[in-house]
Amino acid sequence: MHDAMSSKPSVSAGHVLEAVFGYSHFRGRQAEVIEHVIGGGDALVLMPTGGGKSLCYQIPALVRSGVAVVVSPLIALMTDQVTALRQQGVRAAALNSSLPTEERAETEHALRTGDIDLLYIAPERLLNSDLMQRLAGIDVALFAIDEAHCVSQWGHDFRPEYLQLGVIAERFPDVPRIALTATADQRTREEIRDRLLPSDAASFVSSFDRPNIRYQVGLKERPREQLLQFIRDRHAGESGIVYCMSRRATEQIADWLNTRGVPALAYHAGLESTLRAHHQARFLREEGLVMVATVAFGMGIDKPDVRFVAHLDLPKTLEAYYQETGRAGRDGLPAEAWLVYGLQDIYRIRQMGAESQAGEGHKRREQHRLEALLGFCETSECRRPTLLAHFGESYAGHCGHCDNCQSPPRTWDAADPARRLLSCVYRTGQRFGAAHVIDVLLGQDNERIRQRGHHRLSTFGIGKDLARATWQSVTRQLLARGYLEPDPDGHGGLRLNDACRPLLRGECGLSLREDLPARRSEPRTRVAAADVAMAPDTWAALRAQRRRLADTEGVPPYVIFHDATLLAMVEQQPSNLEEFAALPGVGARKLERYAEAFLDTLAALPDSSMR
Template identity: 55%
Template sequence: MTAAPTAAPEVLRRVFGYESFRGEQQEIIDHVAAGGDALVLMPTGGGKSLCYQIPALVRDGVGVVISPLIALMQDQVDALRALGVRAGFLNSTQDLDERRLVEAEFVAGELDLLYLAPERLRVESTLRLLDRGRVSLFAIDEAHCVAQWGHDFRPDYLALSQLHERWPEVPRIALTATATEATHAEIASRLKLQDARHFVASFDRPNIQYRIVPKDDPKKQLLTLLREEHTGDAGIVYCLSRNSVEKTAEFLVKNGIEAVPYHAGLDARTRAEHQARFLREDGLVIVATIAFGMGIDKPDVRFVAHLDLPKSVEGYYQETGRAGRDGLPSTAWLAYGLQDVVQQRKMIDGSEGDDAHRRKLTAHLEAMLALCETVTCRRAQLLDYFGQRTDASSASCGNCDTCLTPPESWDGTIPAQKILSTVVRLKRERGQKFGAGQIIDILLGKKSAKVIQFDHDALSVFGIGTELREAEWRGAVRQLLAQGLLAVEGDYGTLVLTDASAEVLGGQREVRLRRDPVRAAKAPRTSTPRQRAAPVDLPEAAVPVFEELRAWRAATAKEQGVPAYVIFHDATLREIATASPTTLDELSALNGVGETKLAKYGPQLLTLLTPNA
């Protein structure tokens, strides 16, 4: 079936409450609605879901959405039902009667969209069920899960090529927010979408401010960030280990920040409860491992913080992309230090897999380190990694730390030679290998217990590095590791030379190092820890109205047992608070107010806005 060209804009307005499409949305929707296959690369918050939801609504039959996110299917379906869309899901959380009801609705054509986990398509009964109904399209969400060496690989995704083989006339649309050029090609190959139209939107998220800071008691640094810039905001804090997750959550709670942990070591019920709280409550912080987050559709996440170095730029981009899905200003903050580099190198050396796999992991890490150590625009480097070419040497986004407070690039050749010489002398004269801490103590001339124990104060390099502070030496070691001029060996993070070290020691290679600018301390806020910061870009007179609308939304969401954003997004509440509509027609003209929500909530909102009317 080919949909009428006017159908998609009418559905956008009537169902979703928006007057116009963004970017390539309409071109993608028209192509799929007309029966074409598509592979869509679009950043988180770019409106990917509309690219399959609207074609499913304008085509005959039921749109089948393959999603790896069982824990979120209920919320996805609730959000669609709140818009008046007939949506359902089939997964392992349902009992037999619930599944039978959804199956009957599908066969009878009483659904617009059906969500399935990829593993269900390996079950013959599911395939027979789809044969009994009329499928309008297949949407493969989080399509990067098919990439075999990707950060979110799901083996069940490899079987999705059968969709085209079994239902060749049904259009397919695969979507992801995270794909390099190599991953893009792998998705196309594994899903047999080489002949599909490929849509690659800009990966830029201009509302996100990217900041990477040197580690210096990261939990306290995080607390300062939250108190100074994100008081009362919802956010995600990522840690590498379960133990770190627990300790960080406890630390935040003790310091007046409402926070809950999330990791694979918690029982399923606790994880589900914490995820549900994060989705449904305003201003909650969730501290998590990377087990949390894919598919999280909470639009008002104002910050994503990393207390440990992500393993890849893809992982970093996807995780930071969970901030600011509503397009409002948000922060991506990472604390990064020497131990992160040492730990990641050790993990790669001890990883399972062959040398090719370890080389792949090393390449991922080196790209992440390059992003951390750059003296140019972080956004330009991030976009360049995903194949969106920019002139990184001259580009300035104006919304990342290296653009706002440019770091200095300096000639660190002599300090690098001192570090490498110390490593050489320990090995050559003493037959010893040590980690960064001992080498820095030697350079600074510190007579620590360990230095005295091993008689390292007798080395010729003892005390030759007093021109730099300890933090600067740690930064220099970190950057030599990042540049491949030092390597990590063994379980204790001992430092050894690489093949490239000789060029530096011999004076044939200059070493450029980054010096972070000294940032002035901000004046402490006078607000209490739980006092919410004033909304950004909202007229002063509209702030109390916005807060009243948020309170109404929270109560309504609690009553219905759904996340607050299912009622209305923050962006819509801001428009309502600013415009102060007095009639249903005026309210319907605002973004995010479709026919169903207008009928359901319109009278309540007008009463709230004009209490004395």
């Protein structure tokens, strides 16, 4: 931290917040958490990505006596956080397998002599080395367990080493522990408490709403072209993440985007490790890159200026979707979560659930998670209540910021068509796919139908009044609602679920979304032009200055200053050190190192650039 505070004199949390991190006030429940941990309390902290979780242990680490040990699952995450902290004058370091021997020895020496305030370490290294014994001989301020949802054996980021972290309580019973995550349903929260924290640990659960993220869900028609149009119309020249289900798809789509003028990289677990690390480093350091990735990418990515996260395939759960989309807009500026899906996506994830070898209890829980995901995709109402309800949070009213609020979809009475389709599935033997069933409904007199005698069925041709696209829509929505399910033989067939019986008997009605052709996205004004009263030259000059400083110091641009700080420079036009110090994100060390360069940039601009 700042040299003046390196001996940890008695300082308040608010003073550290302003002097080191450059912010004048706490957000949400940060202040409660920080005071609780400073006082020696244990805590479970759930805050959305970008909500300021890191400060909940970083500030206590700078106020309490001793070194704070931060357990982190990824080397890249440790490196990113240590780099950012050092830029702010904080004495931070990491111990991991990627360090050269000399640097590792220097860190271990600093640990012994009390010259480190925060030590980042992987769970394996803490558990499988003599580090635990060495820590027992020094003053430990606290243990912070980041990405604590990794302890859940049924989670999408499960790390078995996290299960062993309970040993911290045995070796350091009097040292406070704080477990933090951005996403955890009720079951995962209970696992975190049971395995990582004492029974009396306080819980601090912030709202999971990310009001700066706009959610948009559409039907998959020509997914590559839809993605390209979305990027060109709304995020040209901006950083984003595109998630795909398969490794092959990530490489193909990244190559395709590059040929269309969108700079893109691929990332998946099958890439050679040095290439994978190179791609991640480029994404963090360069501006305007798109990362096309499997879910192997993203956990712990601190890049604040990701302006969009797109899904070309359905994620496995709503929890996974929330975590993946949460990587957009960490800086609080506008961002988008964009998803397209179709009948085959729903069929695939339902089939995965049907083939699961897990116990019945787990299968029921996973079924509930799947229903939540499909409910979010298919809803015709505001998307936020469905999303937040999955995390036990209610949301009243319409957000006015998602696709359904801005362009409310129409619904139609689909009870009769649904009964006709369900009847056709039954009469064809409950073993054929959607395409064949729809052919029967439309009365397609082809060889495949005649070979099976389906031209003689009572349902043959009873759906000629509706278009094929409408029948595909009805099929998708019946599958999503659980009235239909995949044939367990895995050959692509559909069969009835018991849930459809009341509908077939006429005991209930059915209203479905009216699927409309995909519309071209409305062009979005760039962040700079939208938020700084049309001062693009000033914005460009400040970004160029940030890039020069970042290149000189070998760090990502956002480590110098976030976009939000640059926007504040454009809006407030500081002309001296006092005014510059008042900008958000400008602490004492950054004021000393960078203020003159940015003040000179602003002073050199012609008056015309400010109008």
